Amino acid sequence: MKALAIAATGMNAQQTNLEVIANNIANINTTGFKRAKAEFSDLLYQTERLEGVPNRANQNIIPEGAHIGLGVKTSAVRNVHLQGTMTNTGNKYDMAISGNGWFQIEGADGQIRYSRAGAFNTNADGQIVTVDGFTVSPAITVPQDMVELIVNKSGQVFARIDGQADLQDIGQLSLATFANEAGLKPLGDNLFEETAASGAAVVGVPGDPGFGTIEQFYLENSNVDPVKEITEMISAQRAYEMNSKVIQAADEMAAVISKNLR
Template identity: 20%
Template sequence: MAFSQALSGLSAAATNLDVIGNNIANSETVGFKSSETQFADLYASSQAAGIGVQVASISQDFSTGSLETTGRDLDIAISGEGFLRFADSTGQVVYSRNGQLNVDADGYIVNTQGAQLTGYAGERVTGEPVVLQVPTAPLAASATQDNLANSIYGAQISINLDSEAEPTTTTFDPMDPTSYDYASSMTVYDSLGSEHVVTSFYTKTDSNTWDVQHVMDFAGKSAEYQSDVNAGITPTVDFDVQVEQISFGTNGQLNSDYTQTAMTYTLANGAEDMNFSIDLTGSTQYANDYEVTSLSQNGYTSGSLVGISIDGDGRVIGSYSNELTQTLGTIALANFANDQGLKPNGDNSWLATAESGEPLVGVPGEGVFGDVVSGAVEASNVDLTTELVDLIIAQRNYQSNAQTISVQDEVQQTVINLR
């Protein structure tokens, strides 16, 4: 018996204790992956007996840890395959399963070590991933407007007009309620984000035909009109009435030849003149009460960023004070042919190596990549009970190797004491 076997055993056992101790120490580290010491025996070709043991490798366990809810909008976990992709302070790309994120003073999405999350800016998921930065500028106002290339109209109203209403013969006057049957209103926006209210008046002209008169900012103009009347002045208010006609078939449905009419309103507040259509598709004429069934428009005022969140597709969503949301970017995930080839880098991250292979980059929920779970983190996959049992076994292994040295020492003392 030589000391070499016992010394190699002590060295291997010490490494095993280090690995188990590191697992236990990181049992509460978000995104941590446990490791296991793998041993191999040592033989010399000239000897029948082995000459000890060596640490063959330290294997990493990349199984998914349990997902724990945190409630933070910027905490994310990956349910399935993939690693988050970060650029550290040196510009080096590192990979992690720790999704504890924040936004720094410059708008970059960073982890607790300051490494910047990478992905695709805006709505487009193309090209090489870049660091994601949340724009701090307000969301610009957008006027209510048509996009005829995509058959999108600035505003939409669906109504039911009572078929039993009697045709009106009185000349339309927005200040005379007897000159129309019904009215509806909606808020639209100009290029500066200022609100305007368009009031639509519905006047039945025949059994299945109606005139629709649209007036912008009717409330203000009617107040001005009434003020002139009260002052004994002949009103000169221009209501700027925009007119279109609609007709219905015998089934109560809007006729198929209906076409939207673009309306132009001249503004005096410095904004561009407004030009948009109000689409009445879906409107009906049934023997029921007048009812507005849907109403929408595509303009909005400007808004300040009030928060960000990340959805299951990895999209970074900005929420604005005008109650709108906008996709600010999409997180990139990476996967590897050989996870075991990744090199631990500390700070809950790994580096790609030749053994791991080149990273396959994509977005959450597509191909081999898992979904993103918002408001949660992935806990360490360390099984603390198993590690404590392994610790006892490793300690006994270390003691046994130490005992081997003690026995070898006694044998040598016996040989020395022979006379």
């Protein structure tokens, strides 16, 4: 009985849906996190009767056929790259992007990764790094005798040196944008990787056309909406229950047939 297999694909799909929702809720307080959404598509169809062909030789054309679907499959888990709200932390190394763009982060293997999480700090050499110690690219080194750090909306980084009146220009932050942000590959640790689907990174200066601006002393919050996630979780639970009911009904129907054949 096909209903058993069809309903099983529905239960698998809703299980995947629930796992995506659970991950969203788990990261509700993760800086720069982008919620994900599971996308589904129907499976192949079994044709019982084909439309558009003659019913008999030289007879009328069949106006509509009979196609029975074989279930559902997960087609994608898409990250929704919408702007999250911002929180003022008062930390001079915290930076948020207002608008389009990604910070460029140099990974342990030397490859460039991308992140919206601007919770930065400095390492032992004074370089601005992420909370996991990865260097922000282009590299910016903060002088040890600095008493004030200023990052303007255009990403220019200035330091006020102890005993000096003038600000010292110590670097320029740049941002990267992509033709298809949904095509970026999530790696964990708030990092994403460029793929063939995302297209090549377009690097520019904050504030230029198509690029967001830098907000010092702020962090971008997760864009997860708790109410929306709870609503979708309830919907996934109900859909799972309905598919299980189909399996139960199909099993009972098969039992009736089995008894009658005895």
